[in-house]
Amino acid sequence: MIRPLAGMARIGLRFQLAYRSDVIMTVLALIAQVFLLRMVWTAVYGGSGQARGLTLDALLAYLSLANLQAFATTPVIPRIAHFRIRTGMVFFDLSRPTGYLSQMAAFQVGHTFGGLLMLAPAVPVVLLVGTITPTAQPLGYVATLSLGYVISVMMSLLICVIGFWTLETGAISLLYRLVSHFFAGTMVPLSFFPGALGVLAEALPFKYMGYVPAAVYVGHLSGGQVGRAVAVEVAWIAALAALLWAVWRRAHRRVVINGG
Amino acid sequence: MIRVESLTKVFRRPHAFSGPFGALRTLVTRRYDERVAVDGVSFEIPEGEIVGYLGPNGAGKSTTVKMLTGILTPTSGRIEVDGRVPWRDREANARAVGVVFGQRSQLWWDLPLIDSLRLVGDLYDVPAARFTGSLRRMCDLLGLDDFLDTPVRQLSLGQRMRGDLAAAMLYDPPILYLDEPTVGLDVLAKQAVREFIVDTNRAGRTTVVLTTHDLADVEALCRRIILIDKGRVLYDGGIDDLVTAYAPPRRLVVELADGETRTFEIAGGTSVPELIAQVAAEHAIRDLSIEEPDLESVIKQIYAESMR
Structure with missing residues (x-):
């Protein structure tokens, strides 16, 4: 059971490394984004020391970290699945002894790992720009981030499966990327979102891919809040697993009956 | 080895409307179009035989192959492959069959050929020693050594097809489905593919179902053909008998x-x-x-x- 998944993860990693020029652009975009956010937010804060419980330093550390996380975990499998469904190559994925969803998930994990390797050179710059110092809650950070990553992979799988109906996930992927980055709080921390938007952002699971772990890291969320976040993440994972299972069953039924 | 009885597959799709808002009407319609792709096909293929499964475009060849691999379920009828019902025992069936589609590849386009072959070894859990032996044999039979480390997108069609054949046979499946394996290949590459098919069939008693439009493939490889059109079997028997009977x-x-x-x-x-x-x-x-x-x-x- 492990070996097929390790094999798929290696393909995901190799796939990431095969596109080095892509990664260089991503590194540049990440650094540029962090610099721009620093400029904008420094100007917004002006002389005032704090806003909504965040000092400028904590805010910059938060934004840099949230962007680093979001860039490193950007899903690739909707694009891969889309291509393979349209070209009919998905036939081979479906004919393997290993399940389709676990193949895709393993590919994503390998790809993310490759992304981390390639982003490594940018990390010191980001840490410096964000004036990031070691966290007081390493355990909470790792826990919320890992669970957030699981949520992110499951959402990507959901988009892959939707591709079996629409045959076209390009637009959905783009929309997902925009929405997920925005509601993950990579531009503006969630605590700054006004009224209904704030409620919506709090309710959606995207915050676990950016805001929540980063806020734990800088100490904006602490103590019982961290425990609560972890519990809600676990609940999200359970709910997404059930949803994914149901949707996949229907998609697979559709494939075996109508040939996709 | 393969037993197919009154196999039927009917595709049911929402009726496609044309004109303004056609796409929208297609999306919400309750009207369905039915198309019979395979219509009461029966045949038996004993172990070790190479059978040509022939028919014009849209005859139902690929649909049959997809049902044999367990990707599609039949609307009615029965299939037994090596004692298993493919779509019920999909995992075991997957290990028993290799598939090559001339028109699409299972190789990862952006990665060196060897990566895709290693992935096959992992996915089918081929023990390391057996994998090394298998890979060596494929390299010798198909002459892969020169381009093992070349990204698949840079391979010629003939090289890619050889890579696909290797990927389909690396885990030694007793059954091989070949769907137009020589399409678009030059004379020499076609020859290499045919020789490989003959060799695997002889060496491992591999049962081969060959779908092709190239009758030279059929004449070189098969003694028996199953001819289908519009989902029905028109002829099932020896090539020589066919020529005599219908000449x-x-x-x-x-x-x-x-x-x-x-x-x-x-x-x-x-x-x-x-x-x-x-x-x-x-x-x-x-x-x-x-x-x-x-x-x-x-x-x-x-x-x-x-x-x-």
Whole structure:
């Protein structure tokens, strides 16, 4: 059971490394984004020391970290699945002894790992720009981030499966990327979102891919809040697993009956 | 090895509307179009046989292959592959069959060929020692060594097809489905593919179901063919019997002195010398030849008859 998944993860990693020029652009975009956010937010804060419980330093550390996380975990499998469904190559994925969803998930994990390797050179710059110092809650950070990553992979799988109906996930992927980055709080921390938007952002699971772990890291969320976040993440994972299972069953039924 | 009984597959799709808002109407319609892709097909293939599964485009060949691999479930009828029902025991069936599609590849486009082959070893959990031996054999048989480390997108079609054959056989499946494995290949590459098929069939008693439009493949590889059209079996038996049974008459092709070419059917019982003498008496002949019926003309005739 492990070996097929390790094999798929290696393909995901190799796939990431095969596109080095892509990664260089991503590194540049990440650094540029962090610099721009620093400029904008420094100007917004002006002389005032704090806003909504965040000092400028904590805010910059938060934004840099949230962007680093979001860039490193950007899903690739909707694009891969889309291509393979349209070209009919998905036939081979479906004919393997290993399940389709676990193949895709393993590919994503390998790809993310490759992304981390390639982003490594940018990390010191980001840490410096964000004036990031070691966290007081390493355990909470790792826990919320890992669970957030699981949520992110499951959402990507959901988009892959939707591709079996629409045959076209390009637009959905783009929309997902925009929405997920925005509601993950990579531009503006969630605590700054006004009224209904704030409620919506709090309710959606995207915050676990950016805001929540980063806020734990800088100490904006602490103590019982961290425990609560972890519990809600676990609940999200359970709910997404059930949803994914149901949707996949229907998609697979559709494939075996109508040939996709 | 493979038993198919009254196999039927009906595809049911929402009716496609045209005109303004056509796409929207298609999305919400309750009207469905049904298309019978495979219609009561039965055959049996014993272990170690190479069978040509032939038919014009849209005859239902690939649909049958997809049901044999367990990707599609039949609407009705039965399939048994190596004692298993493919779609019920999909995982075990997956390990028992290798599939090659000439028109699509299982290789990862952006990665060196060897990465895709190693992935196959992992996905099918081939023990390391067996994998090394298998890979060595594939490299020798198919001459892969020169391009193992080349990204698949840079391979020629012939090289890619050899890579696909290796990927399909690395885990030694006892059954191999080949869907147009020589499409678009040059003469030498076709030859290499055919030799590989013969070798694997001989060495491992691999059962091969070959779908192709290239009748030279069939003549080189198969002794038996199953001919289908519009989802139905038109013929199932030996190639030689087929040619004898359906053979269109031989034809006398005459080139006249003025450059015109005329053909005369040699009906059964006609004496060829007499026919030639008769034609020579009426025309000035520059050259003449007798056309023997070949598999292609036989199959053309069968398709033509099934159209009526």
